[in-house]
Amino acid sequence: MIITVASGKGGTGKTTIATNLAWTLAQKRESEQESPIWLIDCDVEAPNAALFIHPIFEIEKKVERQLPIIQQDLCTGCGVCVDVCEYNALAIARGKTLFFKDLCHACGSCVLNCPENAIQESPEMIGLLQQGNRGALKFAQGILEIGFSSPTPIIRDLKKWIIPDKPQHESTYILDASPGTACPVVESLRDADFALLVTEPTPFGLHDLKLVAELIFKEFQIPSGIVINKSGRGDEIIEQFASEMKIPILMRVPLSRDIAEAYARGDLLVDAFPQYWDQFIDLYKKISEITGERQPKQ
Amino acid sequence: MNIAITLSDNKGLDSTLSSVFARCPFYMLIDPETKIFTIEENPAQNASGGAGIKAAQWMIDKEVSGVISGSVGPKAHDVLSSAKIPAFKSKGESIEETLKAYLGKELESFFEPNVDAHSGIQE
Structure with missing residues (x-):
């Protein structure tokens, strides 16, 4: 019980x-x-x-949670990750992806949806x-x-x-x-x-x-x-x-x-x-x- | 190029200036020279979190050359400055007054302007 x-x-x-x-x-x-x-x-x-x-x-x-790590050299700035992020933790400015850790719920959507596989995950305690x-x-x-x-x-x-x-x-x-x-x-x-x-x-x-x-x-x-x-x-x-x-x-x-x-x-x-x-x-x-x-x- | 002005209602050129950036209901996208404008709903107004980021991203996607608002929060500030979009503190009661001040380069900048920001104003 x-x-x-x-x-x-x-x-x-x-x-x-x-x-x-x-x-x-x-x-x-x-x-x-x-x-x-x-x-x-x-x-x-x-x-x-x-x-x-x-x-x-x-x-x-x-x-631990899995935080996205964006590899800027692979990122084309397409903005797919920004669109799929429910928590507005990502933005694209001048081809560069900005990540706001405080807003991230570690849902993994950006990692799954990145067409360039430019987002890896890294554990954080x-x-x-x-x-x-x-x-x-x-x-x-x-x-x-x-x-x-x-x-x-x-x-x-x-x-x-x-x-x-x-x-x-x-x-x-x-x-x-x-x-x-x-x-x-x-x-x-x-x-x-x-x-x-x-x-x-x-x-x-x-x-x-x-x-x-x-x-x-x-x-x-x-x-x-x-x-x-x-x-x-x-x-x-x-x-x-x-x-x-x-x-x-x-x-x-x-x-x-x-x-x-x-x-x-x-x-x-x-x-x-x-x-x-x-x-x-x-x-x-x-x-x-x-x-x-x-x-x-x- | 258009600049964005934060609004708390939608009454054309008689709209009320908003004191907030990311949570205001409307944005005016206006060419400061020709005064040709549209008013659009702010898609970030009711975001559960990250409204500043979402609103700033919207500004980037709309390719605005500047933002006029009563205030800009830290996350919106980060995104706007990364995109080299200058943000200015609105002045006076009306759109007309604040636009006049903008054209006269009398508006106070929300952060240290860099070269690109200045060139944005001159466009």
């Missing part, structure tokens, strides 16, 4: 929920000798789950993938190289690296998505069986929850559930939306200074406050019931 944790708004607690859920399940499954849990940090622009998990990384893999573990929890993350603006290819490669084409029924992958509802979030939700929507009971939290719920409704048609973080004041606005959209509220974490302090120290919630342990086990149980997967043993 693939569970993607998304929120729309940033700072609602996606990583808190994803790390604690993954850690709790990993411990439980280890004690029951079941298949391991993977936590995959898909927020490749600012991966921070490792700050709470403290994994030991064992394997690394570079993510755009990110790094890492995998390792902390105890029973398997962990992976992607890191977008500084100076690059396209996180989506990193997320795509990260998922391909960790999740097999046909994941085993009993394997569980928890994906921590980035904020927003744009391409990186869409990529993180692709192939997911369940979307766990973490929100806060504020107008901003609700506004962006609506956006991500709409994205899931329109593009994925997968079941979802809500976690209200920093709960306690204003929950009604989320409750009303959840009831209108028929999305169940699966868990609440109160607004509390103690929790914020533990978070700021880099502690997992379940380590600092063991009473949350059962709540995360229960959260997974509810998700399993909704998706129709087998339930964890009692």
